[in-house]
Amino acid sequence: MYYRTFFPRDIIAELDRLQRDMQQAYDPSIRGGLRGGFPALNVGSTPQSVEIYAFAPGVDPAAIDVQIEKGVLTVAGERTLPALPEKATLHIDERFAGRFRRVVTLPDDIDPNNASAKYRDGVLHISIARKETAVPRRISIQ
Amino acid sequence: MSNNVEKTSESVRPDTGLFPPVNVVEDANGITLFADLAGVPKDKLGLQVEADTLTIEGEVSFAMPEGMESLHAEVSLPRYRRAFTLSKELDTEKVAAEFVNGVLTLRIPKAAHAQPRKIEIRVD
Numbered sequence: 001m002y003y004r005t006f007f008p009r010d011i012i013a014e015l016d017r018l019q020r021d022m023q024q025a026y027d028p029s030i031r032g033g034l035r036g037g038f039p040a041l042n043v044g045s046t047p048q049s050v051e052i053y054a055f056a057p058g059v060d061p062a063a064i065d066v067q068i069e070k071g072v073l074t075v076a077g078e079r080t081l082p083a084l085p086e087k088a089t090l091h092i093d094e095r096f097a098g099r100f101r102r103v104v105t106l107p108d109d110i111d112p113n114n115a116s117a118k119y120r121d122g123v124l125h126i127s128i129a130r131k132e133t134a135v136p137r138r139i140s141i142q
Numbered sequence: 143m144s145n146n147v148e149k150t151s152e153s154v155r156p157d158t159g160l161f162p163p164v165n166v167v168e169d170a171n172g173i174t175l176f177a178d179l180a181g182v183p184k185d186k187l188g189l190q191v192e193a194d195t196l197t198i199e200g201e202v203s204f205a206m207p208e209g210m211e212s213l214h215a216e217v218s219l220p221r222y223r224r225a226f227t228l229s230k231e232l233d234t235e236k237v238a239a240e241f242v243n244g245v246l247t248l249r250i251p252k253a254a255h256a257q258p259r260k261i262e263i264r265v266d
Contacts, residue, residue, distance in 0.1 A: 039180075040216035046207050053204065055180035055217055057244030081176075085169055094163035095178055122180035122244015123204050 038096035039075065039124070043104060047136055050110055050128045054102065057122030064119070066126060068112040075124065076101040109133075159223030162198065170258050172251035173232060179222050180244035187241055189248070191234045197225045198246065231256030 039056035054075050056064065064077040081097045084090055106128065114129035165176045179187065182200035190197045200222045228234065233253040240247045 041214065042212065042217055043214040044206065044210040044212050046210050049207065051207060051210055053181075053217075055244075057178045057180040059243070081165065084167060088167050088169040090165065090167055091173075092164055092166040095165045095176060096163070119243075121183050121204065122178070125204065127207075 037102055038079070038100045039102060041075075041102060041104065045107075048130055050106060050130070052104060052126040052128075054124040054126070055122065056100075056119075056124055059122075061119035061124070064124060066117050066124070068106070068110075068115060068128070071106050071108065071110075073104045073106055073126065073128070074101065075104075075126075158219065159199070159221035160202075160217065160219050162200075162222045162224055164224065172249060175226075175246075175248040175250070177224070177246040177248075178244065179241075179246055181217065182222065182241075182244060184241055187246065189237075189239060189246075191228070191237065194228045194230065195225055196228050196234075196248075196250075197223070198248075199223050 039054040039059075041055070042053040044051040044053075052073060052075075056075075056077070056079070058081075059077055059079045064075065067074045067076075076099070078099045079097055081095060107130075109130045110128045111131045112128070115126065117124060117126045119125075162177045162179050164178075167174045167176075177198055179198075179200045181202040181204050183203055186201035186203055188197075188199040190199075202217060202220045202222065228250070231252050232250045234250065236251050238249045
């Protein structure tokens with residue numbers, strides 16, 4: 001019985017993954033690679049805020065620890081997966097299990113006291129406001 | 143001619159998507175599949191069984207402030223997609239699905255005739 005198949009239709013996604021893996025091998029981050037960790041991170045910016053999305057499906061939001069210290073955001077926690085029932089076979093084992101910690105260096109102009117975090121559909125969304133003075137202001141010419 | 147080329151690229155594109163990580167567990171009565179699909183709301187999840195292929199698809203959709211500029215994206219495509227070839231002893235009519243906090247749990251029971259039966263070994 002073959003539960004694993006090769007997915008010819010997903011070859012583009014596979015090539016993309018391969019390319020990213022190779023890139024990381026040549027240019028790794030000091031903390032061991034930016035990509036491929038759990039949770040996956042997307043980071044965005046607006047003139048008023050910095051937005052971080054941590055893709056952490058199946059994690060109890062109460063068990064996630066979010067901290068901002070010295071301009072560094074840390075998202076840490078643990079994901080436990082259901083125990084394998086007795087006499088069961090694990091055919092594919094790709095999902096992350098165990099403790100996780102990811103770190104993002106924030107820009108200088110953020111206000112650590114003005115941050116919010118929401119968890120929805122397995123995504124932790126952290127929004128950190130920029131300091132008032134950092135918001136660009138238009139100066140009218142008289 | 144150019145029309146043909148366009149059609150081809152359109153028919154290829156919907157197939158590209160992120161590969162959701164999965165765990166597949168088999169016990170005596172069936173198979174349980176767990177898939178990580180963070181960022182997919184319940185109404186954007188698609189499950190399909192066609193012939194012997196199970197396809198899992200999900201559109202990634204989450205709130206983004208207006209005018210946000212992306213600086214770094216590990217979830218770099220707006221879609222997850224993965225397909226599995228099922229074996230014929232699985233009863234696809236009785237698939238049960240649950241989707242909580244971005245984790246899909248699919249239970250596919252084995253058909254009654256495929257449930258394990260102990261075969262006695264006779265030694266003459």
